[in-house]
Amino acid sequence: MFYFQLSAIFVMGAVFGSFLNVCIYRLPRGESILWPRSYCPGCKHTISALENIPVLSFLFLRGKCRRCKHEIPLRYPLVEVLTGFLLLLVWHFFGWSLSAIHYGVLILFLLPISFIDINTRLILNVLTFPGILAGLLLAAFVEDVTIWQSVIGLLLGGGFLWGIGLLGEFMFKQESMGGGDVKLGAMIGAFLGAEVIIALFLAFFLALPVIALGLSTKKLQLGSKLPFGPFIALAATIIVFWGDTFYDFYFSFFI
Ligand SMILES: [Zn+2]
Secondary structure, X not given: OHHHHHHHHHHHHHHHXXXXXXXXXXXXXXXXXOOOOOEOOOOOOEOOHHHHOOOHHHHHOOOEOOOOOOEOOOHHHHHHHHHHHHHHHHHHHHOOOHHHXXXXXXXXXXXXXXXXXXXXXOOOHHHHHHHHHHHHHXXXXXXXXXXXXXHHHHHHHHHXXXXXXXXXXXXXXOOOOOHHHHHHHHHHHXXXXXXXXXXHHHHHHHHHHHHHHHHHOOOOOOOOOOOOHHHHHHHHHHHHHHHHHHHHHHHHHHX
């Protein structure tokens, strides 16, 4: 029974991931995510159900379109496996509960936001606005946050990044924090409440070594744009799963 549940949740996650892949490809292009059915960007042929099985189809087709051999990016199976794995973690930590739905929904928003930010350097309103709304709505039902904590988190998360953006603009004389990051901060705040501040601090700490490495290997210049969304998303995910462990560790340094 345990392994049945385990595989069922993973498969469900992979199916969600398959839909997220559609969002990641189509939303930045302004295309509908519901219509038409999935097609190959190379030869436009509609992808059959058999070619659309998460992960397995990619392996079976060896990462290429069956007709025109157009390469299927590795991102497709990666997002499917990652979504399955993250939903398993949600289930591991929260079981069958409202909290599981609460944090599961958050993660299903964070995944496409992160991958679209990596691909296009954009965080889309079409994801953050519904995400904020979902966070506020779910707060009315779950025990993790109250509706007021959700509103406060929204203002804190958005306000914190907005303030950092102003500071960056003042110091470096150029935009350093996009409006998309601010809305993503607000969205995470709507889910986490005031804890969003800890997630955002953690995001900066996670980004720091990557920026240092980028600068030292000249892959990154001062003033070049690094997508910050994935760091915010990763930090929020860490706080969702290991928040308590993280606080113990953190405070053991300072107290
Ligand atoms: Zn094709």
